[in-house]
Each structure stands twice: as C-alpha cells, then as structure tokens.
Amino acid sequence: MQSIGDALGLAFALVFSGDPDLLEIVLLSLRVSLTATALACLIGFPIGALVAIGRFPGRNAVLVFMNALMGLPPVVVGLMVYLHLSRSGPLGFLGLLYTPTAMIIAQIILIAPIVAALSRQVLEDLHSEYAEQFRSLCLTRLQTVQALLWDARYSLLTVGLAGFGRAVAEVGAVIIVGGNIDHLTRVMTTAIALETSKGDLALALALGIILLVIALGVNAAVQSVRMTATRQAYV
Amino acid sequence: MRFKQLIASLLALTVASAASAQDTSIIVQSTTSTANSGLYDYLLPMFQDASGVQVNVVAVGTGQAIRNAQNCDGDVLLVHAKPAEEKFVAEGYGTVRTDLMYNDFVIVGPEADPAGVAGMTDVQAALSKIAESEALFASRGDDSGTHKKELSLWASSGVDPSAASGAWYRETGSGMGATLNAGIGMGAYVMTDRATWISFANKQDYQIRVEGDDDMFNQYGVIQVNPDKCPSVNVEAAQAFADWLVSAEGQSAIAGYKVADQQLFFPNAPTN
Numbered sequence: 001m002q003s004i005g006d007a008l009g010l011a012f013a014l015v016f017s018g019d020p021d022l023l024e025i026v027l028l029s030l031r032v033s034l035t036a037t038a039l040a041c042l043i044g045f046p047i048g049a050l051v052a053i054g055r056f057p058g059r060n061a062v063l064v065f066m067n068a069l070m071g072l073p074p075v076v077v078g079l080m081v082y083l084h085l086s087r088s089g090p091l092g093f094l095g096l097l098y099t100p101t102a103m104i105i106a107q108i109i110l111i112a113p114i115v116a117a118l119s120r121q122v123l124e125d126l127h128s129e130y131a132e133q134f135r136s137l138c139l140t141r142l143q144t145v146q147a148l149l150w151d152a153r154y155s156l157l158t159v160g161l162a163g164f165g166r167a168v169a170e171v172g173a174v175i176i177v178g179g180n181i182d183h184l185t186r187v188m189t190t191a192i193a194l195e196t197s198k199g200d201l202a203l204a205l206a207l208g209i210i211l212l213v214i215a216l217g218v219n220a221a222v223q224s225v226r227m228t229a230t231r232q233a234y235v
Numbered sequence: 236m237r238f239k240q241l242i243a244s245l246l247a248l249t250v251a252s253a254a255s256a257q258d259t260s261i262i263v264q265s266t267t268s269t270a271n272s273g274l275y276d277y278l279l280p281m282f283q284d285a286s287g288v289q290v291n292v293v294a295v296g297t298g299q300a301i302r303n304a305q306n307c308d309g310d311v312l313l314v315h316a317k318p319a320e321e322k323f324v325a326e327g328y329g330t331v332r333t334d335l336m337y338n339d340f341v342i343v344g345p346e347a348d349p350a351g352v353a354g355m356t357d358v359q360a361a362l363s364k365i366a367e368s369e370a371l372f373a374s375r376g377d378d379s380g381t382h383k384k385e386l387s388l389w390a391s392s393g394v395d396p397s398a399a400s401g402a403w404y405r406e407t408g409s410g411m412g413a414t415l416n417a418g419i420g421m422g423a424y425v426m427t428d429r430a431t432w433i434s435f436a437n438k439q440d441y442q443i444r445v446e447g448d449d450d451m452f453n454q455y456g457v458i459q460v461n462p463d464k465c466p467s468v469n470v471e472a473a474q475a476f477a478d479w480l481v482s483a484e485g486q487s488a489i490a491g492y493k494v495a496d497q498q499l500f501f502p503n504a505p506t507n
Binding site: 086087088089092095097098179180181182184194196197198199200201 | 307467
C-alpha cells in the first residue's frame with residue numbers, strides 16, 4: 001500500500017531535484033490561473049459594483065442568477081468552451097483549442113461569476129455604509145463605483161484569491177480544452193489526474209502537496225502585500 | 236495609465252501563448268494506453284529529432300478520440316477499435332488507415348479469485364464463470380476501444396451483463412487507469428490491455444487471471460485526418476508522422492520499447 005508518507009518524501013525529493021518538467025508544469029499552472037484570475041477580476045469587479053449600487057427591476061433575479069453561476073460545474077464549462085473552440089465550432093478558425101489560451105478562457109468563465117457575486121456582496125455592504133455620504137457629495141455612478149472599488153480593495157483581494165483558488169484547483173475544464181498535452185498544456189491538476197490514471201498514487205499525491213504549497217505561497221504573497229499596504233496607510 | 240498597461244500586458248500574454256503552438260506541430264488524438272504506458276515519451280523524441288515536427292498528444296478514450304478527430308481537432312488518429320476506425324475512413328473523415336502494432340487484452344483479478352478463473356485461456360468461458368458466480372466486474376463503460384472489445388466478448392459468451400449493471404457489473408465510465416483503480420479498490424475483475432497493466436503502478440494483490448485467447452487480440456491503427464473535411468490539418472507533418480511510424484525505423488523503435496523487461500507493443504505495419 002502506498003502511503004501518504006511516501007508521497008511527502010516524494011514531494012520533497014521532486015522539489016529539491018529541481019526537475020525542469022515539474023517547473024514547467026508549475027509555471028504554466030501559475031500563468032494560466034493568475035492570468036484568468038486577473039481578467040476575471042477585470043470583468044467581475046465592475047459587474048459586482050454596478051449590481052451592488054444599482055436599483056433596477058429584476059435585480060433580485062440577477063442576484064440569484066449570479067450566485068447560482070458560482071456553482072458552474074467545470075466539466076460543463078470545459079465542454080461549452082470545447083464546442084465553441086473546436087475546429088468545427090463557431091470560433092474554430094482561431095485555432096485556440098489545446099492551447100493555454102483556451103484554458104485561460106475556460107477558467108475566466110468559471111471564476112468571473114464567483115468574483116462578481118462575492119464582490120457584489122462586499123461592495124453592497126460598504127455602499128450601505130457610505131450611501132448618504134456619496135449622495136451629499138453628488139457623486140456620479142462612475143465615481144461611486146471607483147470610490148467603492150478603491151475603498152474595498154483589500155476585501156476584493158480576498159475575493160480575487162477565492163477565484164484563484166477555484167481556478168488553480170479545477171481539472172474538469174482545463175483537461176477538456178487543454179488536452180493535457182506534455183510541454184504545452186499540462187498543468188498541476190491534469191498532471192495529478194494523469195499520474196492517478198497511471199496508478200502512481202504516490203506521485204499524484206506528491207504533486208497535490210506541491211500544488212497546495214503553491215496555493216499557500218500565492219495567498220501568503222497577497223497577504224503580505226495587504227499588510228504592508230495597510231501599515232503604510234497609517235504611517 | 237498603469238491600468239491600461241496591465242490590460243495590454245495581460246492580453247499580450249494571452250495572445251503569445253496562442254502563437255507558440257502554431258509552427259510545425261500536429262495534434263495526435265490518441266487512445267490512453269499508448270500514452271499512459273510511456274510509449275510516446277519514448278517514441279516522440281526520436282521522431283521530433285528526425286523531422287523537426289512537434290507532436291502534441293491528446294490522450295482520451297478511443298471513442299472520444301474519434302469524435303474529436305471528426306470535429307477536426309486533430310491531424311492524426313491513433314486508436315484501437317478497427318471497425319470504428321474503418322467507419323471513420325469510410326465516412327470520409329480519414330484518408331487512409333494502416334495497421335500499426337498489436338498487443339493483447341488480459342483480465343486481471345484479485346489474489347482471492349472469487350470466480351475461480353485463474354489460468355483460464357478461454358475468455359468466453361471465463362466471462363460466463365464470472366457472470367455465474369456474480370463476482371464483481373468493473374467495465375470501462377465509456378465507448379473506448381477496450382470497452383467495445385469487452386462488449387463484443389460478452390456478446391460472444393452469450394451473457395448480457397447490462398442486466399446486472401450496478402449489481403456485480405460496474406460501469407465506471409472512465410479511462411483505463413481510473414477503472415483499474417476503482418476495480419482494484421472494490422475487488423472486481425477488470426479487462427485491460429497488457430501495456431497499461433504492465434506499466435500500471437497500483438497493482439496491489441492483482442494478477443493477470445485470463446490471457447492467451449486469440450479473441451483478446453488488440454490491434455492499433457493509425458489514420459490521417461482528411462484535409463478535404465478538415466482544412467486545418469497539417470497534411471505534410473501528419474503524413475510524415477504516419478509514414479515514420481510504419482517505416483522500418485519507426486517499427487523497430489516501437490519494438491524496442493520495454494517496461495520491466497517486457498515488450499509492450501508488437502509492430503505489424505504492412506511492409507511495402
């Protein structure tokens with residue numbers, strides 16, 4: 001029986017061997033998921049802000065819809081993106097299937113709703129605090145959105161991290177649109193799936209431990225940015 | 236503005252990643268056994284050195300590989316389900332199909348051997364015995380080459396396992412490796428190609444129980460996707476790859492691939 005202890009040892013050995021293949025996979029994982037997170041934030045924050053401050057008919061329905069989209073199954077997103085990017089699909093002429101770009105697109109679709117829905121909640125709470133002040137200053141809607149986004153920036157970092165966490169951990173979408181091609185579209189999660197299917201459970205688990213450490217590193221980095229920034233704000 | 240720069244650099248990053256895949260590369264839609272057993276890791280560097288063509292392998296089940304190729308999402312198809320392959324060519328999706336190599340299927344089972352099939356060489360008799368004793372059997376259930384083969388063997392043994400689906404007949408609906416993991420986890424018999432089994436790392440107390448029946452022959456074929464149907468096909472590179480595989484050089488390379496001192500694939504391309 002392969003044990004978790006083996007996996008831990010293997011994870012250390014892999015990291016310290018400086019295996020170039022592993023490095024490539026780790027870097028691609030980071031590139032794909034960080035790019036997807038950044039773009040999903042560019043899409044999700046403004047939508048979240050507009051819904052947060054807006055009062056329009058059908059708003060409740062939009063809220064329910066946004067919140068429901070947080071539960072999009074990765075496999076379904078992968079299939080939808082595959083059908084569009086496939087050579088026989090409407091966007092096939094772009095030749096994007098089985099590229100990192102296709103993986104980024106799938107992850108954006110997966111996490112933009114999470115970013116939008118969570119930031120809507122954060123910004124709405126903040127807005128209810130400041131609404132009167134904004135009104136007394138006669139701010140336009142755009143100015144209000146800008147002020148809210150700026151004021152909530154540290155909370156929004158956490159929202160971004162939630163999106164990143166989902167992106168870097170999912171396998172269903174990227175394995176369909178990326179194809180898990182060695183040296184081209186293989187990322188941590190698809191490598192884990194591959195090693196599991198080879199029956200090499202210790203190696204799969206070792207890769208999982210490394211993925212966990214990477215996620216920890218990204219979170220720690222964001223946390224330190226946040227702490228430095230808050231400290232400077234009070235100097 | 237910093238914000239615009241950020242967007243611009245992100246877009247540049249996205250586009251750059253798209254461009255790198257374009258050069259002289261082909262996509263091979265492949266069955267999983269050839270990839271999971273490490274054959275491509277061994278073969279492709281040789282071909283890439285000789286030709287300069289980058290070969291990108293998408294390893295899925297044979298059924299899905301064929302569907303992906305029908306959608307023009309590949310240049311070469313390398314699978315193991317001859318009737319489905321011939322249909323693929325007959326419908327105009329592929330130009331020509333060539334036998335490439337073979338190995339065989341085996342049925343693996345636990346040490347305890349609940350159906351008492353150990354050592355049998357008649358696969359139909361073994362399957363009947365498994366069905367009679369209602370010993371667990373894990374099936375791929377995913378329309379893959381192995382799954383199609385398994386269904387045809389059940390049919391020829393006169394047993395309809397679908398009636399027992401969910402009882403002793405467990406359809407995992409997943410790849411070979413996942414089905415082996417699941418089957419071994421529940422103590423079920425599993426039919427697998429020999430290459431996947433030899434290179435599989437999570438065997439636990441499992442051994443080959445049934446082997447050696449001529450009906451368990453497993454033929455792999457290579458097909459070039461038809462550029463008339465799929466203008467995106469890289470004809471030259473796809474041709475070069477298919478030609479190399481069936482050439483004397485490619486065939487001896489296939490024969491030279493060994494795991495645990497055992498040859499996994501036996502080349503049998505027709506010599507011209």
